[in-house]
Amino acid sequence: MSLDRAVMMFAGFMILLSLALGTWVSGWWYLFTAFVGVNLMQSSVTGFCPAAIVFRKLGIKSGPAFE
Numbered sequence: 001m002s003l004d005r006a007v008m009m010f011a012g013f014m015i016l017l018s019l020a021l022g023t024w025v026s027g028w029w030y031l032f033t034a035f036v037g038v039n040l041m042q043s044s045v046t047g048f049c050p051a052a053i054v055f056r057k058l059g060i061k062s063g064p065a066f067e
Contacts, residue, residue, distance in 0.1 A: 002063030006055045011040055
């Protein structure tokens with residue numbers, strides 16, 4: 001799995017998790033959904049993604065987006 005796909009999978013998982021928590025635990029979890037969305041937008045503009053840094057340190061090889 002490339003770094004690009006790992007970041008997309010992680011972001012998708014976090015969005016689904018926060019939506020589930022917002023539905024069944026507390027509506028405040030929707031703020032986390034918004035945070036993930038804002039982080040996705042800023043990383044598409046700036047190229048800085050904290051999750052990509054962590055995954056790279058774990059040894060996942062870069063894909064075309066994070067070279």
